[in-house]
Amino acid sequence: MRIELDRPRCEGHGLCEEAAPDLMHLDDDGELVIDIAEVDGAALDRARAAVRVCPVAALRLAERA
């Protein structure tokens, strides 16, 4: 699966980073950076947790194109 970010919607609360620090981080400007977008296995579980805790629904998981 692939992590997709709806950037205009992201407000930088950072709950996703807490859930999956190996996959994404907030940069110095508070913008979310997806470090690893293609995920499977245990990383997919963390990605799901990250997507779920976003209070503004800015993240989603999509099938790989």
Place this chain on the structure above:
Amino acid sequence: MGNGIAGLTAADSLRAGGFDGELTMVGAETRPAYSRPALSKALLRSDTDLTSHELPPPDHGATELLGRTAVGLDADRRVLTLDDGTELEYDGLVIASGSRARRLGTGSDELVLRTLDDALALREKLSSRPDVVIVGGGPLGMEAASGALEAGCRVTVVTNEPPLERQLGPYLSSHITAAATARGLTLIITPGARVVDQDGRSRVELADGTIIDGEILLSAVGDIPNTEWLEGSGLADGGPLAVDSRGRLRPEIVAAGDVAAFPLAGANVRSPIWHSAIEQARVAAGALLHGDAAPELQAQPYFWTELFDLNIRVAGRTPLVGEPELVDGALDGPALLRWRHDDGTAAAVSVNYRIPIPRLRKLCD
């Protein structure tokens, strides 16, 4: 028990922690779980679409029993009874039954803003630009006031203390009040206001008898934990569920979210906000799986609100007493602020100031 963010996070955390047994989710609403913070923020704005609250579908593989609530618990027999008579046996139980909006009157025209259905109904009503009266000057009442003003309504807030002062302290309260009144909000700060039924309609009556009338009356006066169903179980005495630092009521029963009161500085207190529900649910799931070997709750308070064109984020303990230290920005513009507490810790606040939350947190050390 409970399909909000606490129940959902607990289920996700159980799976992430290696639990591969049978999982059953019971939720009172028939809808899938959604983001509650969005209801009083993005969802009320008429220019946003209707997806801001949507969460991705669950993948915890649980049997979902939606539209059902629990009516009883026999903790010794380990049996949960639902409102349709179903009895569910369990080895471990997560209580995340949440809370409901407190109401001041008895009329069905007194609106509250708690569920997605509440928010959709309010959004629809606001589109005809009614005069709106809101009782309650906390985050929910003021966010709703902001949304209603943006929708073009005339809005009056009746509150017994300055807006958000109890949550954030006087400095930010006056900042928010100034922004609100500059946008046309009528603010009435008075003790003793109540909701009365007059001519078949719910209205707000001030202590001196003055009636504040509007086409819409919205009460935003706090929430009541849903624990009545635990009467007789020996786990609750009518109030919130006082859990230990790992969310436990018993070794096999944990609670998280709005219904739970975790120990904090010698007392058990509720923290009915989104981020706390997630933190608590992770801890509680760990306690079910690993008992005393699981980590205790290390609360990292985080709160945000969006109102009257102010985006305010708070890391650290509140309320914030006294004047802030200006870390960056300007007091009349985007600002990064810090308050020192007596115990040496601090709380950091960003106002319309973009900053990564980990950096905001670091300012609290």
